[in-house]
Amino acid sequence: MHEVVAPWTIAQARRAIETSAAPWLPYGMGRSYGDVVLNAGGCLIDTKRLDRFISFDRENGVLEAESGVTLEDIIRLVLPHGWFLPTTPGTKFVTLAGAVANDVHGKNHHRVGTFGCWVRSLELARSDGRVQECSLDKNTELFRATIGGLGLTGLITKIKLQLARVPGAYLDSEEVPFSNLDEFFALAQQSDAETWEHTVAWMDCVGRSAGRGIFMRANWSDKGGYDPRLDGLKVTVPMELPSFLLNSVTIKMFNELFYRVKSLRAGRTLQHYDPCFYPLDSIRRWNLLYGKRGFYQYQCVIPKAVQREAMAELLKIISVSGLASFLVVIKVFGDNKPSPGYLSFPMPGTNLALDFPNRGEVVHKLFERMDKVVAEAKGRIYPAKDGRMPAQMFRDGYPEWPRLAALKDPRVHSDLWSRVAE
């Protein structure tokens, strides 16, 4: 149980954090999967109403806004003027501060780095009443601890973001089927050489066809105009689906169908940014498809040096387990632009993300086997999606974590932090 406080202005938010009796945690749109955004028995500061824009320099693409503004709000405002987010996660229903606190990454990571790379400055309010402007030149340590800092350094109140120029709202997109991991890596390398900006692949991890998938790559196009198209029809999952509906058999069928349909339609199309970047956003409450028991996501990154072997090992472990995942995303991260954040998840190498319906102990056992591979490869797990990583994995994966611990606001607390760092 949480006490939830939803301040309507920054002044109110500051009063709330300065006077809160219980330990508190900032809460944006709550899209993180595990306990990153939970604080049992404590207080959550809901930032949704801190949603004002402060300034927008249309010439240079610099936007300043309060921390609760969503990425959707930003796109709606800036796209008609020829600007877009420099990089974006797979959903636009996250707050600006949430994107910074998790140092989110997107399909163009290998070109532009993480979200945190594009934050010019931020304003941070702490329990002791201090409000500090942080950037690479000012309060640098606090800036670097706050990017990817999971809300633990205090309440971000304002953020100044550098946007990216785009020629339109559409992308020139191509889908290429592949039949195994080696072909995936070959496509990734080829796409990089051909300067595709956005790349990601869906992969089938079930049974004998494990390793096949569809490689998607895209570049912004100047055709089609600048319509943000944000008011389209949306579908909402009305209730939790019975859990037996999502099992190995049905998932296998889904994967087979998905692969075949996509292979038939492979080729180049002009695609609007919304279905390209945010495919799940048009299905509200899609998590309910997993039923009452829900799901676990495992998202890890394997360093470049051992990526082929470790990925092959992970795929073997998954397909042998018999547990099925149908949303498997695999992507190669780049080393162009390292993030300023101390706790940034991406590193040069390969990123793998899977969803498993929660089947209890078997899923945990699988994750433990996967942990071994990731740890041995010196990779790490993404806190934004995590609900169970062991403390040692966190500490080994994020060697700079003591720097965050040193700068943590003493009155801020999250369940993830007590699980991995205390």
Place this chain on the structure above:
Amino acid sequence: MNVVILGAVSGIAIEIERIYAARGANLGLLDIKAEDVEALKGDLQVRGAGKVETMVLDLSAPASYEGTLRDISSRLGGIDALLVVYGILGDQARAKDDLAHAQTILSTDFTSAALWMLAAAKIVNPAGCILAISSVAGDRGRKSNFVYGAAKGGLALFAQGMAHDLAASGPHVIIIKPGFVNTPMTAAIPKGGPLWSSASDIARIIVNAIDKKRGPIVYAPWFWRWIMLILRLVPSFVFHKTKL
């Protein structure tokens, strides 16, 4: 288009202003909280508003209703839509004992609002619109909030009369009756369930009503018309047994 909002910093008002700002409208923001009005002005300008003029005053007791409206009208170059959006929920239990509190609810939510509307009739562009916010609480006096309900109910009747009076000449008069809306006014009330609307839902209904000159009585959302119809038809010997 020149839009003036009385109670500019209220939950529903902010959403209305954002819709108009995206259309490039000129806005007149009147409210009592100075610093909130300034932050709001900045936000609306980023969102595309044209001219944004602000005034800080106590809307329930202005120095002069007509004077204030003429002032903002000259600063914007006329008023095409005047929206009376401010109000207080008050505390029913307290109002019964403390008559000064009851008076505050009645004068803020009814008397002053009605006087703004009368003053506006002469100042708003005849092709334009005067809109005020009532409430479904004004459809039947109920023990849980009849002081607030009466003020809102009275305002609805007032607007209905004005609409009749101005039918031939204009401006167009609309009274909006929202049900449960999630805003700072209802912060203390537990939320949840399909009957609750967001401030932006109501704002969209309001802007649409002004665009299409709907009304004069518009329930927001539409289903409240039927809920309240049933509620009004319940005979008192039954209703008096409830705690509603």
